[in-house]
Amino acid sequence: MRIVIMAVGGRGDVAPYTGLGLRLREAGHDVAIAAESAHEPLVRSAGLEFRVLPGNSQADLDTEDGKRWQESGTGVRALVSATRLFTQLMKDLCDGVRGAAEGADLLLLHHLTIYQGYAVGKAMGIPTMALELFPTGMAPTGDFPPAELSLPDLGRWANRNVDRLVGALTSPAVRFFADFQRELGLPGIGLSSMVRALHEEDWPILHGFSPEVVPRPRDWRPGIEVSGYWWPAVPQGWRPPAELVDFLDAGPPPVFVGFGSMAQGEGERLSEITAAALRRAGVRGIVQAGWAGMAVAGDDVFSVGDVPHEWLFPRTAAVVHHGGAGTTGAALRAGVPAIAAPLMADQPFWADRLVRLGVSPGSAGLRALDARRLGELITQAVTDPRFGDRARTLAERIRAEDGAGQVVKAVERLAR
Structure with missing residues (x-):
């Protein structure tokens, strides 16, 4: 057929x-x-x-x-x-x-x-x-x-x-x-x-x-x-960049931050917020450029382009994302806590769903996002074991x- x-x-x-x-x-x-x-x-x-x-x-x-x-x-x-x-x-x-x-x-x-x-x-x-x-x-x-x-x-x-x-x-x-x-x-x-x-x-x-x-x-x-x-295919012949593997191996699991196709033209604002939030939470970070063009420099931060979520997310401590359906599913499959910063369409629906499922401490709208709120949410996600425990249990069911x-x-x- x-x-x-x-x-x-x-x-x-x-x-x-x-x-x-x-x-x-x-x-x-x-x-x-x-x-x-x-x-x-x-x-x-x-x-x-x-x-x-x-x-x-x-x-x-x-x-x-x-x-x-x-x-x-x-x-x-x-x-x-x-x-x-x-x-x-x-x-x-x-x-x-x-x-x-x-x-x-x-x-x-x-x-x-x-x-x-x-x-x-x-x-x-x-x-x-x-x-x-x-x-x-x-x-x-x-x-x-x-x-x-x-x-x-x-x-x-x-x-x-x-x-x-x-x-x-x-x-x-x-x-x-x-x-x-x-x-x-x-x-x-x-x-x-x-x-x-x-x-x-x-x-x-x-x-x-x-x-x-x-x-x-x-x-x-x-x-x-x-x-x-339905999970995305991993591109044929894909291999993780050696620098990314080295960064992951050099310390505790980082927090992923990426907003996908949202907030074009706001890369500078979101990069500053992300850098400050990661510092407040005292965690390492992996920042994905996305359509906003985010980039954060620092010894404890690594910036990436497109990396298969299936490979990356299980290697993180938590995932901060825009609440798109696919990224939401990828974070749930990985069994790590998630924080959504929704903007429009179905994104607020998934942000609310993550909280109801017990895998997220809360959400923060992307338009009003600030470093204090994001830093607090990241801290809760990585320090309160309830979110990780619930995420791992749910992931086992989803992967089955x-x-x-x-x-x-x-x-x-x-x-x-």
């Missing part, structure tokens, strides 16, 4: 699908990953076929709308900024998804490609399935609001229905989608009607996180499942799961 996985966003939105792609290939399928051109090296380093989708997430976050989205972080202002930011991308993805789907026997769809992929699949006679990295409005539940909305608990009825309100508010921006469906030879229905159709046919949606972290809500309809994590294997089984069911 020729499978095309479609994923849009930063590195954390694409990397989990590389390991999943390898598992599907091991099961006998031909696998391609369609993503933004910036992720071609990531996909090809895993030995997988690459197909290009439109978009440049790093450049988008540097636009005025992107900056406003990051500055507003959560709430209605963030929703408005995100709508303006993503409307053009959604338009571009219509043709992009159609082109990337050529020759496919199955489409596996990440969040921002679901609507286009589902329509293209219907028109071309290709089965489709969603692979989500966090609980979205596509899978409403009374247990919590959709993670991408960054909202507090609203009560069961509102939690389950808030995405309908959001859909009503944003529907004028996506009217182009009806025209796209008509171009495909399909009825030109609105997105809300499409979502109803998806649910009525029990369209499959698999979530790539552990049920130990977010148990499957009881009010989810059939077809919506939690599979367990086979999320990718569950996707392989679901693909085989579709094939039959």
